[in-house]
Amino acid sequence: MSRPRPRLKEIAEATGFSVNTVSLALRASDRIPEKTRDLIMQEAERQNYFPNQIARSLTKRATHTIGLVLTDIMNPTITLTARSIERLLANAGYGVMFATSDNSLENEKKAMARFQSHQVDGIIVYPTNRSKIRHIQAARDAGFPVLALADLPDSGLDVVAMDDRVGAETAVMHLIARGHKNIVLLDGAFGSGNTEKFDGAQNALKRAKNGPASIAVVDPKGNSSAHGYAVAATILKQTPRPTAVYATTDALAIGVARWCLENEVSIPEDLAIVGCDNSEVSEFGSTPLTTINYASDEVSQKAVERIIALIESETRLAPKTLLFEPRIVVRKSS
Amino acid sequence: MSRPRPRLKEIAEATGFSVNTVSLALRASDRIPEKTRDLIMQEAERQNYFPNQIARSLTKRATHTIGLVLTDIMNPTITLTARSIERLLANAGYGVMFATSDNSLENEKKAMARFQSHQVDGIIVYPTNRSKIRHIQAARDAGFPVLALADLPDSGLDVVAMDDRVGAETAVMHLIARGHKNIVLLDGAFGSGNTEKFDGAQNALKRAKNGPASIAVVDPKGNSSAHGYAVAATILKQTPRPTAVYATTDALAIGVARWCLENEVSIPEDLAIVGCDNSEVSEFGSTPLTTINYASDEVSQKAVERIIALIESETRLAPKTLLFEPRIVVRKSS
DNA sequence: TTGAAAGCGCTAACAC
């Protein structure tokens, strides 16, 4: 339905030069004298010419587009990362295609396949399940630039991420230092094979001299505040009664906090809460939340640098893992 | 750096058929007998063949990709809309390229130009400034399918959006009904030409029998909770002292609420607050917020339907405006 | 300094 857009051919005909000369001129080749170039550029402007990137991509075998596969863009930390990545890539001249897997492995695979069909130059993926990454490795093995935004040790993949293990360890150490003996890990991803936060918590138990022997894991079946609110009663029913919760997202933590507020469980006296990500809601939610910082800017910056390096490198680069150590932000909930 | 991916040619050579036959077979043409087709499909699978969408796009003159230009993806309502749109489009076989303008007109124009260069089949745009839409109209005039996610009356553009005018009117009517005489509109977009919320508020004043004569506008210089928190003191310093605020995002409202909490201004007795969007934070933030609902699912659904209709129509469609009437969600802040 | 020709991987029109 759209009026055909001008091509090099139209400009060539209007100026009397060949398509080739026009192409060269528009790309400011020094093979073309300034005079000719100006003439051609003027005509291009007059016709409101924009190069057809699809045609260009076909010859160059590069689309200058990267694919971004995220789990759940409603998590503000992931949103922020997506935004930063998009901006940095736009500045570097890359477009971004994006997809959300909604934590379904099938969706993640489909999105990656779609992106590869669309000939993206590389893919940045926040994997749904850290133990199901064969399709990501397969892409890399085929020589395709891929970067994972999650800590995947010994996966042979390039990784830029927060060190969740250390984050969880820090959170639990903090709670132990405050004297807590009955700590719940509120973690929806544990059941689906993402054990690094659990592992970090275990490390804290081992390191602490007088900490608890074990930690209970509760699955909120989702990551929103509503899920946290819904599961709060279950947490407090555990025996012995927990005195502290480490929730793997701030939203979950805020949901628990709201339930406590409404049910006369005081925070942090009756229940201490630590969230994760240091999102805006942790500061402005029902209770100012102690939380584990997610260095979104650093992660985005390094991820973009790395994927571009992978794309532009002539040779295959050895995989590199870059993990940031999160710090704890102590507020009123612990 | 990547090993060349298999093309139709490789499959053709392996099976002894021509490239054309292979192409037809893989697209399940009934011109090819089942036996041949199976043979070819098997070989394609064996070689792990995926069609090169770039090449296909070049011949078909369609990329099956749409561009999504948003202002600020950190606004959870916009995030949610982006997610829904991406999913609906993925289901319809379309990929999504996205960009955030960060409320800069320049960025918005650049993103649209980039998308058009990438030959997206259509663009969905949440415009930064409702009075600066010439570039959007230009795209439409050139026959390019465009859809705006904001109420742009008489723009000649296709529109799917919430009716912000009615939303603001509802919010202010609600406050007037509660007896408020000094109402502040906390609106960062007003200064940059987006007056529909202000207009809606004015309508409410006109319609109310015993309401205030005017409404003060305060610019928070941003849309986050931090901005709301920072501007709260300024609001309360106005004379006569305001008794109610209508904030144009929930995040702003929550920021104001948090400041009140910390400065012994009780809500809603000393200050009533109404937010906008009914995002999760309105329910779980420092104070459960009265707010104006944003029907993200409906907007996304209709937007996707419409952009696909525009793309697939043989003829140019007359522009259509679809506005949803928001409803008010009354909680504890008013 | 400029142009002609080939080719990127695919699809479509037309033969055979």
Add this chain to the structure above:
DNA sequence: GTGTTAGCGCTTTCAA
């Protein structure tokens, strides 16, 4: 039933 040819809009040799 299957193959040949041309062409999508651009870039890249290679010639002139």
